[in-house]
Amino acid sequence: MADIPTIDSRLKAAMDTLSGCGLCGNRCGADRQAGEITICEANSMAEVSHIVVHRGEEPPISGTRGCGNVFFQHCSLTCVFCQNWQISSLNEVSGNEYTPEALAMEFLKLQEAGVHTLGLVGATSHLPTVVPALIGARLQGLSIPVVYNSGGYDSLEALKMLDGLIDVYLPDMKYGSDEMARVYSGVTNYVAVNRAAVREMYHQVGDLVVDLEGIAKRGLIVRHLVLPKGLSDTVDVLQWLARNVSKSVAVSIMSQYNPAYQACTDLFPELNQFISKSDYEYYIAVAQELGFETIFTQDTDSAAHYNPDFSLDAPFSP
Numbered sequence: 001m002a003d004i005p006t007i008d009s010r011l012k013a014a015m016d017t018l019s020g021c022g023l024c025g026n027r028c029g030a031d032r033q034a035g036e037i038t039i040c041e042a043n044s045m046a047e048v049s050h051i052v053v054h055r056g057e058e059p060p061i062s063g064t065r066g067c068g069n070v071f072f073q074h075c076s077l078t079c080v081f082c083q084n085w086q087i088s089s090l091n092e093v094s095g096n097e098y099t100p101e102a103l104a105m106e107f108l109k110l111q112e113a114g115v116h117t118l119g120l121v122g123a124t125s126h127l128p129t130v131v132p133a134l135i136g137a138r139l140q141g142l143s144i145p146v147v148y149n150s151g152g153y154d155s156l157e158a159l160k161m162l163d164g165l166i167d168v169y170l171p172d173m174k175y176g177s178d179e180m181a182r183v184y185s186g187v188t189n190y191v192a193v194n195r196a197a198v199r200e201m202y203h204q205v206g207d208l209v210v211d212l213e214g215i216a217k218r219g220l221i222v223r224h225l226v227l228p229k230g231l232s233d234t235v236d237v238l239q240w241l242a243r244n245v246s247k248s249v250a251v252s253i254m255s256q257y258n259p260a261y262q263a264c265t266d267l268f269p270e271l272n273q274f275i276s277k278s279d280y281e282y283y284i285a286v287a288q289e290l291g292f293e294t295i296f297t298q299d300t301d302s303a304a305h306y307n308p309d310f311s312l313d314a315p316f317s318p
């Protein structure tokens with residue numbers, strides 16, 4: 001395996017981004033140490049809103065004992081339908097700042113609590129803290145698989161820093177069209193950034209590999225949330241993945257969309273509805289027809305149950 005970065009080079013790269021950030025596709029170049037305003041609103045410290053055991057991820061991630069998810073504040077995308085909008089876009093719920101040492105301790109505490117996996121949710125903006133935290137935690141015995149759960153808008157320079165630190169990549173592929181990404185997520189280059197990121201993730205971790213309990217040990221799982229009325233370009237996304245990455249990539253085709261945040265207002269009437277069962281079944285059939293070998297699906301009545309409330313200590317409580 002060529003060119004795995006050293007600990008020192010990772011730490012230097014992580015620190016360097018603070019004075020000219022290019023961690024996501026926005027590449028806004030903000031000097032975060034100097035307090036410059038960033039597009040994602042992240043500052044120089046990692047901000048975490050919740051640390052919880054989550055049982056609702058895909059079965060190889062949550063298993064029976066759950067995934068220890070660390071939910072980071074802010075996001076470089078501004079999805080109008082975001083289900084985590086309280087912590088990603090409006091920051092209605094304030095988070096806590098963490099040093100690398102304190103974050104490493106949280107990772108180890110989750111492992112001690114017995115979860116199958118450690119999930120980093122929305123960590124892209126916070127890699128200057130997350131990278132040294134992961135290195136520190138590994139050196140202190142973190143051994144459960146680390147899952148990097150992102151919107152798929154990570155830059156290649158961000159992902160190179162993570163090479164060898166992440167066991168399972170769990171990125172979104174939200175759209176096959178930059179126009180939809182512009183209207184609904186506020187960026188103009190999503191498709192190119194996303195596809196380059198997915199290729200790099202696959203290069204690093206390959207196909208999903210599970211242990212005897214069915215828990216992910218390593219690999220790529222691509223998530224795609226089906227939006228109403230074909231707005232997420234599902235067929236195009238699946239075709240690209242099958243033709244340009246591999247049919248052996250695990251795909252998680254999600255039916256849990258329900259109108260949240262700005263999508264439940266008059267601003268976006270096309271998003272203010274659920275997806276139809278027949279549309280969802282059609283997309284699953286397309287994935288099967290394309291030859292994907294591992295397809296995670298959801299019940300179409302799951303949509304009503306998936307909105308977290310981050311104003312609560314346990315945001316995924318029923």
Ligand code: SF4
Binds near residue numbers: 024030
């Ligand atoms: S992660 Fe935030 S600060 Fe860094 S490039 Fe993206 S928007 Fe800018």
